[in-house]
Amino acid sequence: MLIELRDLHFKWPGNPRDTLCIPQFSLSAEEKLFLHGPSGSGKSTLLALLAGIQTPDSGQLAVLGQDLAKLSAPQRDHFRANHLGYVFQQFNLLPYLSVRQNVLLGCQFSKLRRQRAAGLAGSPEKQALALLAQLELGDLADRPARALSVGQQQRVAVARALIGAPELLIADEPTSALDEARRDAFVSLLFACAEQQRTAVVLVSHDPRLAEGFDRSLNLSELNTASQVDHV
Numbered sequence: 001m002l003i004e005l006r007d008l009h010f011k012w013p014g015n016p017r018d019t020l021c022i023p024q025f026s027l028s029a030e031e032k033l034f035l036h037g038p039s040g041s042g043k044s045t046l047l048a049l050l051a052g053i054q055t056p057d058s059g060q061l062a063v064l065g066q067d068l069a070k071l072s073a074p075q076r077d078h079f080r081a082n083h084l085g086y087v088f089q090q091f092n093l094l095p096y097l098s099v100r101q102n103v104l105l106g107c108q109f110s111k112l113r114r115q116r117a118a119g120l121a122g123s124p125e126k127q128a129l130a131l132l133a134q135l136e137l138g139d140l141a142d143r144p145a146r147a148l149s150v151g152q153q154q155r156v157a158v159a160r161a162l163i164g165a166p167e168l169l170i171a172d173e174p175t176s177a178l179d180e181a182r183r184d185a186f187v188s189l190l191f192a193c194a195e196q197q198r199t200a201v202v203l204v205s206h207d208p209r210l211a212e213g214f215d216r217s218l219n220l221s222e223l224n225t226a227s228q229v230d231h232v
Helices: 043-050 073-083 099-108 111-121 124-134 150-162 180-197 225-230
Strands: 003-010 020-027 032-036 058-063 084-087 168-172 200-204 216-219
Touching: 003 043, 020 043, 020 225, 032 043, 043 058, 043 168, 043 200, 073 084, 073 111, 084 150, 099 111, 099 124, 099 150, 111 124, 124 150, 124 180, 150 168, 150 180, 168 180, 180 200
Parallel strands: 032 200, 032 216, 084 168, 168 200
Antiparallel strands: 003 020, 003 058
């Protein structure tokens, strides 16, 4: 299993009740999971835990066999840089850098990802260009990120997350700014790149229409017993 989670409890400081209470959850290597649910069901909180940005108050959370709660904050940062790619809702590109430079940021803090990129394509820069070509951005590599459309920025964020073949890609509401046709095209491109690199995908959205094509669809409000108590 890529992720194993058991008897997890988490609450934000000052909150008297659990935000998340999940008896069991797992994700297989290379699996594509669509995670959805209403606002307040804990989707973003779960992503923060999976990425090691937050740690559970109790229970087990293992990613690639590593119990993240046993790592220090700097160790979790290093683990995340080595093994996870993240596509944020607002993309978080650096507008003054070129498309190519933004993609290469995915390798900047990880020697392992740089080595993997070199092994896949000869060098990190060559893999960056290959990913951009696959995502239909090959002719924009030297353009500043601020000059791109929303859809183009989104695909640059995917290339940055996938460079160096991380074991897991997490995408938080990445299609919220796209119309239906662009949304479906984006998901197809994301799948193609992830499958080529054998990267698992956890994509979070409030839109259940995105579920088609994923290996599994999960409503977090049905998994999170804390959310169920809130709605009794």
